[in-house]
Amino acid sequence: MLVGGTLTEGFWEAVARHELVRPVCHACGRSFFTPQVACPTCLSEDWAYEPSSGRGRVYSATTVHKAPSPEFTVPFGLGIVDLEEGWSMLAVLVGETLPQQEAAVELTWVEHGGRELPAFREVDG
């Protein structure tokens, strides 16, 4: 773990409540991710986790066919999602047909690799 402790536990506590949050800088108003000790735009340490709408767009998508370790079931979708609040994250993609690049997506929750994790599914949009 490169970061941890109090810096990121708020994110995982929210995940446990099925809530997706991201750091929002109180100085410049920008969202950022992954959590850092200070806002990467203005370097202010005055930031807090705020809920995300969970709506966004797929920046890039792939399908993993070979499990990196036994706890993962393949194939599964993996992508970079740009959230509407101006931040992005790596996430699992799900659906009958997996969301592709530029697809509008919304937050859902899946069990993946033995953990409950945020995932994204396609919506009309």
Place this chain on the structure above:
Amino acid sequence: VNLSDVAIVGVGVTRQEKRSERNSLQVALDAAKLALADAGLPHTAVDGIAARWPGPGGTDLAPGSADWSTLLGVPLRWIGDSYPQGVPALVDAAGAILTGQATTVLITGGQAGVLGGGRVASYTQPGNEFVAPYGAFTAAHFALVAQRHLARFPHARRGAAEIAATIRNTGSANPAAVMSGRGPYTAEDVLEATPVVEPFTLLDLCLASEGGASVVVTTLERARDLPHRPVVVLGAGMEWLRQQYVDPARYDQAWSIGAAAADTAFGQAGIGPQDVDVAQLYDVNSIEVARQFEALGFCGTGEGTDFAADRGIGLDGKLPTCTDGGLLSFSHIGWGAPTLKLAEAVHQVRGTAGDRQVPGAEVAVAAGAGSGAQYYNLALLGRAR
């Protein structure tokens, strides 16, 4: 100070194999002995080292390179735990030499006794809390970059498969390659191989193997008294976009990584891409080779696969690339793999590459890392003027 006053005078590459009976320290030491013998230098000539400490033994104290002074039995004047090895270690060593901190620097590393058990190599599964839970691994990060490129330039998929087939066929003919004798491969073979992470199949992706690699670096002045034709550092450049494998690499930023480093390196060398005779690009996957042709200025964006096909990147081509078979077929030894690129570049430039020698090769590029890793580095190596 002038970078080209620094020369690589010895290279050592141990036997590369899928699984070694030895351990990482042993292969690093084996490689070091080979490189020193190649340089015609005793180990007591080493007064600087960039190697870290692969264990076992040693201490858990940083910097790990200091543990080598105990093993070699020589006091050191300079150490650097360069990350990774290859070009960054070469640049560190050159800095130490040019500022008078050391005269003869050993760079060595590799991995052995660490793979196996049916799991992918641990270094391909970086353990960050925002990456590991999703099941991402290094090839998946590169895939997320490649997918966006292929949405823009669909023809590059087949072109990349041709690149993989060509480099693998080069390695097939190299008796020292881990995949020696395998193949020949066609682009169809690559496209139809077992899918790993889209767009990549097993044959698009580099190996995870075991062995050591080492180079010895000193001043050009000293190099002139040593057995081999000195190979000097004409230029070098590095880029660090952000920490690897935490935030995912984005195509719009990562596809061109290496362009700034190439500007620095070519500027220092006073040459351009058209002057490169052999390209030891960092072929972690097929599309990365095309990407590097684009980022380094050999051709325009989206033209990398056509450039490879038009110029020819096999040993009989106009720009032989990954002439030992590369990471795809020769070997990939973890953090030691970038040093393999230096070793092959040196062999080609000084004319000691044997059956795979590219006639008249005078300038080589050796590279490390790539788009999905979000850092990149390259060095231009050439004959002393």
